[in-house]
Amino acid sequence: MATKPKIAICWLGGCGGCDEAVVDLNEAVLQVADAVEFVLWPVAMDFKYHHVEGMKDKEIALSIINGHVRNCDHEEVARLLRQKSQLILAFGACACFGGTPGLANFTTKEDIFNWVYRDAPTVVNPKGNYPQPKCKVDGKELTLPEFYGQVYALSQIIDVDYYLPGCPPPPDLIASAVNAVLAGKLPPRGSTLAPHKALCDTCERNKTKPPRIALKDIKRIHEVEANPDTCFLAQGILCLGPATRSGCGDVCMKINIPCRGCFGPVEGVKDAGSKFISALASMLDVEDERQVRELVDKLDDLAGYLYRFSAPVSTLVRKRV
Amino acid sequence: MSNFEPKLVCFSCKFGWGYLGDEAELTAQIKNWIPIICSGKVDAAHIVDAFKGGADGVLILGCPEGDCHYQDGNFEARKRVYLLRRVLSSYGIEPERVRIVLSTDPEGKQIPNYVREMSEALRRLGPVKRIRLPSRETAGATAKK
Structure with missing residues (x-):
């Protein structure tokens, strides 16, 4: 033993x-x-x-x-x-x-506490109590872990x-x-124990991708019935495959769900979201900025979509207030 | 805040801006000036990195619409800037801190004017708030903020 x-x-x-x-x-x-x-x-x-x-x-x-x-x-x-x-x-x-949970970096500690303990419609908190790291109850001090700012x-x-x-x-x-x-057969320290390439490289649907993706419209997966065999981006459905590391076994693709980016950026990239911005911009088949606005403004929370799993390690880290 | 001097990074396409001008003179006039070949070369990650590196704003000067040496690099940059500005506002960085101008000025005399004009706007906005990550030893103390 x-x-x-x-x-x-x-x-x-x-x-x-x-x-x-x-x-x-x-x-x-x-x-x-x-x-x-x-x-x-x-x-x-x-x-x-x-x-x-x-x-x-x-x-x-x-x-x-x-x-x-x-x-x-x-x-x-x-x-x-x-x-x-x-x-x-x-x-x-x-x-x-x-x-x-890193999506919380797009809001503040104060906003989170106000929503959870004051403003959410289901909250009943007549005394307006907020959790404190230390409080006295019956002469005894009780403690809670301190909630950080991000x-x-x-x-x-x-x-x-x-x-x-x-x-x-x-x-x-x-x-x-x-x-x-x-x-004892480990790669150099600091390595990510997953393949280096982007998900698109391993995706079965990649062969259905046209030479140049030209989007006239952007759809989200819940708005359409996606073809189960065709590249999501070719169907106009946002998929983070181009900017996400492979290795997941394409499990989401197999149940007809586009990539959300849980494997993080590909090897050598720090900020997956900004890389995807550049990719997505090139795919928008529009004539002028008005059309760009019409397409992109439909997406309620673009930053949340691009950094769904990686906001804390993104280059800009969190919201400034 | 009155003596705040904003740091502006200016990318300009060599095909449309300043190619007939005196580069040394322009360089002396414009701090953080980065002449590039095609504004379409400016990746969203470059702009984000500029903010990480301490910039308060980024100005991109591309060629007139429909007049890109590489077909549509300038319009690609414009689309990118639109998307990025939306993302920046989620990080609490005002969208107007990134500006793209599609025009041309072979002598480059207008470049210092554009830089001055945007610097004035940045001066009114104030500096971009820096995010400090905790050091290994003092994470707790920094993290609470």
Whole structure:
């Protein structure tokens, strides 16, 4: 038992989907469990953080961390695992890029609190209470983790050794990442453990793409019945495939849903959204700026669409107020 | 704020702007002037990077519509700017901080005027607020803001 590498799996601001993806390895997870010693996995096993605190520095071979960082509790756990681990794997879109919770970077902490505790139609809060990091109840002090001013990706808080994107990451890439760690056959630190090319390179629908896409209209997937075999962009449906890393197994394409960008930018690109702007602009088959306006202004939340999973790691990071 | 000097990055197409002018003289007059071959070369990522690098505004000078040496690079740039301006406003960056002018001035004498005019507008807007990410050691203290 003592010779087995120790592994921690932990969630910060995550939905649990990434932990579920690990369980979805099915029988393979049992083989992994035989080869390693789990020391922390809050979703599945009953270890406590103080067990980890009692370990020596770098005693954990690999910590697989999913979820974004939004409060001081997330940050404390991330720092603890960094201190105790040889390797940190940012697992899933939230840990790698901030994920969908990162869309909150297009609003402010104050607006979020006002909506959730005051303005939403379902709120009943006659005393106007807002959560505080510290409050006194019956003479006792109660504490809550402090909510930060923005969403952070894991690498903005601690050093990250490897990245495995996806919402959630697919089983084949999880298995190969874990096996690479166990076999000690890892690429250079800082690598993303997924293919380098854009999704369009692997998409089955790519062969139906015309030489030049010329959009007279932009549609969103819920507005039309999409042809299940044809390139979404050729049908005028926004698809982030050209600006998104491949490796997901085209799972959305297979259920007739265009790419939303959960694998993040392709290798060497920092800001996927601005790259897609350039691609999309070239596809608009319009004569003048008035027509551009008519096409583009139909999209309520262009920034949210382009940075659905990656606003916190985008070049401009968050909304300025 | 009165002594705020806005940082403006000006891209101009060499086919339409300043190719008969004295480049050294123009360079001395215009800070952050980047003559390029075709305004269509300016990627949305270049503009975003300019803001990251401390710019308060970006001015693109392209050739007159229908008169691009490369067919329609200038119009491609105009479409890109329209899309990008919408995205910038979601980041709290005023759309008017990116401007594109499609015209021509071989002598380039108008370039300093366009730069001055836009700099005045930027002066009224004030600087773009910088975002500081936490350092590894002090994340908590910075992050709370």
